[in-house]
Amino acid sequence: MSTASRKPTARLLTKPVLAWASWDWGSAAFNAVMTTFVFTVYLTSDAFGGETYASEVLGWGLAVAGLLIALLAPVTGQRSDVGGRRKLWLGVNSLVVALLTAMCFFVFPRPELLIFGVALIAAANIFFEFAGVNYNAMLAQISTPHSVGRISGFGWAMGYVGGIVALIIVLIAFVQPVVDWFGSNTADGLNIRLVAVFSALWFLAFALPVMFAVPEIPRQERADKLGFLASYELLFRRIKAIYRTSPHTIFFLLASAIFRDGLAAVFTFGGIIAAGTFGFELSEVILFAIVGNVIAAIGAVIGGFFDDRVGPKLVIIVSLIGLLIAGTAVLVLGASTYEVFGVQWTGDTTFWVFGLMLTLFVGPAQASSRAYLARLSPRGEEGEMFGLYATTGRAVSFLAPALFSLFIGIYGEQRFGIIGILVVLFAGLLVLLPVKPPAKVAPAVVPAP
Template sequence: MSTHEPLPSPAEAPAPARAGSGRIFSRPVMAWASWDWGSAAFNAVMTTFVFTVYLTSDAFGGEARASQVLGWGLAAAGLLIALLAPVIGQRSDSGGRRKLWLGVNSAIVAVLTALCFFVFPSPEMLILGVALIAAANIFFEFAGVNYNAMLTQVSTPATIGRVSGFGWAMGYVGGIVALVVVLVVFIEPIVPWPGGSSENGLNIRLVAVFSALWFAAFALPVMFTVPEVPRKAAAARVAFFASYGLLVRRVKAIYRQSPHTIYFLLASAVFRDGLAAVFTFGGILAAGTFGFSTSMVIVFAIAANVIAAIGAVLGGFLDDRIGPKRVIIGALVGLLVAGTAILVLGTGSYSFFGINWTADTTFWVFGLLLTLFVGPAQSSSRGYLARLAPVGDEGELFGLYATTGRAVSFLAPALFALCIGLFGSQLYGVIGILVVLLAGLLLLLPVRPPAQVTRAVVPEA
């Protein structure tokens, strides 16, 4: 065991206000996971598969220019998130307003999403559309900081892994359901109705309204079920910019008392960028390298989300039995094996065990295997950090979690592009993703598991 300072006594650091026993199908856990389900309408529909595709179409002045403007807008949003997320989490922790700010930020995301209805297909509307999506991304990440910090309130030390996994699974499945609704009601309506018209982008603009309502509706249960964290009795009111000085002092205290907490933040930032790249570039590879049609890409995306949800649930149960570090290591090894198989077998046809492996068969099998391992790695990463967070300061640490992730979010995309340039084929972009995953694995190996790390006690203002 670590020789760092012991955990604070209950009098020094009261446990967070809990909402129940942490059983998967208890009312508090279901209400908490409902937010993940609802947030998929923003993640999957608005920022991944539908609205940003609309926003980068020729109607907005050309695909290249629109994509460039969107890229710069999201980059600016990422910078603001990296700068502000830890302080946002810190202030909601100390003020006893974690749930309040989850609700406020979620409401802002819903409003900004709904306002995308007014983004008509015209070059003059591009800046408005990008500004709305970028701003919504900022407040979505702020909401996510408070939401992740609530994990310790709806779980117990014995159930934190499976509860985290269940939340991730709800997000995956919610994305599937939302995408299916969008497809059959707005994009290719099975029953003709005025809202299914593509004239003047009406159907896509209505998708924005649908996404806003979906997110708002499913974000409500957590507001009525999970209790607010208590305000810290010893916490003094700190000016906003003074919060950064306090943040630095607290990070130094965490490093002195529990350095492996900081090591995990750094390691997870790297491998989480690789995990994000699996989904970011999966559809691109399916269409560009393996010749999938648009409809087949959507089918693959739905199947991938189903498999990822199953993986997240199974990984959550393993997390509580063998610990999050072992789950993450196993998942990263699985990702490296599956990714290597795509790289090696994706260039032709082979026969193994009496089965003819064509290129598209290889991608279906090993591409879905990749998504099976993504869920457990994401879920256990959140559970790992929740176990290390100083009691009562979970929001601040999850803010740092967001910041470190944003700080290295260029790695996988840059290496993906670099490897394509070096080897002259889109398929070899997989090498870049594998390098990032391997680097994250190597950084994680020397980090102690939560059971061997003492939680830090951070100074108050």
């Protein structure tokens, strides 16, 4: 039975939907706090052997993690589909992420512990992506073709809002505490190490509801006979079958891999550009991140609303065009001061206006991309499809960072790295344009296990 044959429900925010979105809310503690704004900044500080050296080690660690994700994600998704263990493996992987995050408490600010810290973050990234494969696949279980866009957008919005709340708590309790308490002690990096414990508990607490509210998928026949290596043979046969019966599904995976790399770069390098080009202090960067997450959450909800009415492809196209316009404005206006209708327009104004415009369009593009694939996935094979989604994304994840650095090298100024991000977004848009929308794509036929 395909997702298209299911009848829409009257209510959008059902108990399963709220429980599912709660996982996204909790995961923000790992995404925003651990890997973006707080713990990796701590890990690449001078205390670990110098910013340049520590950053290089972290980069290599995450590169190895990305390679393992690319190799293993489709098969782990496939095996959870076949074995009827999607919820089980979501829970197991989430627990492992929480444990690895909590272990970061033991990463004292010493050069000899850099490898240990990088290994923990890299391993947590691997299991987080594995959990994400099963989590995204659940979207088909809790939605219908009439609501998948809004529910996907709601999940992304919950993630952004969860990131806002977690960042605020971390800021006022650990980084710049408003009261003097045990967690505000900076000796031996105690406050930041306690942030790791906070993030682990936050993630684990909000990951629990989905384990009770969303039922497990049924087990498929012959599941016990499918060995691990045989899973790869089945995977390749299914990719060939999908390309033969539904080539636009493969085309979308390729297009989304490109533009999703550009979307990730917007957040990855946004803080760097804010500080380096526009002179933002750390507190201003965190404030921008909080406001940006609010705008991104609003954008994800609005995008989900239109997704269910005009389809995900149009939402993604409009979002990518909006991103290209906003990014070009940041690049062209730069950090210079202009007079607009008698009012001074400073570099700060440029980044606040057009930087927030970037975040407005990132949310809809991310949410609709997930909803797009959920609509294309054959019933019961969602885990494998989202595993491919993770793999294709990882396969090109070097594009935006490499082009960002290339254009900085060419022009000798940080803000020109924006050109690299714009090139990736534009390439993704061009590849997406000829891809048929889900309603016009023939359902894929995949061989049985």
